[in-house]
Amino acid sequence: MSEINESDRFECVIVNVIDTLMWKGVVVEEIESGGRVYFGKVKAEGFEYVPGDTLYIGLKRLPYEIEDMEIEMEVSLYDADDKRLDWTFL
Numbered sequence: 001m002s003e004i005n006e007s008d009r010f011e012c013v014i015v016n017v018i019d020t021l022m023w024k025g026v027v028v029e030e031i032e033s034g035g036r037v038y039f040g041k042v043k044a045e046g047f048e049y050v051p052g053d054t055l056y057i058g059l060k061r062l063p064y065e066i067e068d069m070e071i072e073m074e075v076s077l078y079d080a081d082d083k084r085l086d087w088t089f090l
Contacts, residue, residue, distance in 0.1 A: 009056040009078060012037075014049055026077065026086070028055055039077045039086040047085075055079060062089075 011031050018025030024042040026049075029035070037057060049055065056078040076087040 007058070009058050009082070012055050012057055014051050014053045014055060016051060017047075017049065019044070026055075028057065028077065030057065037075055037077075037088065037090070039088055042077065042086045055085070056082075 012028035013031060014026060015029050015036065016025075016027040018027075022044060023040065024044050024047050026039045026042050028037055028039070030037075058076045058078060060074045060076070062073055073090050074087055075090050077085045079085060
């Protein structure tokens with residue numbers, strides 16, 4: 001396996017969009033691995049994606065460990081224009 005760079009993007013398909021008042025909860029599935037990630041605070045304003053649409057994720061390995069947690073990386077959700085929509089820890 002080659003090393004993953006922070007600038008790398010992985011194509012994902014939207015599996016589900018949960019509509020709340022201020023935010024969208026978005027579940028994406030990475031196409032090659034089938035792995036899923038949930039992003040809970042995507043701004044609702046301007047978000048016009050539906051299940052089946054394509055978004056992208058980027059990974060950044062953390063340079064430190066968070067005490068008492070097994071968090072290794074930050075995962076960000078991007079649109080086709082490389083605009084960061086949300087992030088989460090894995």
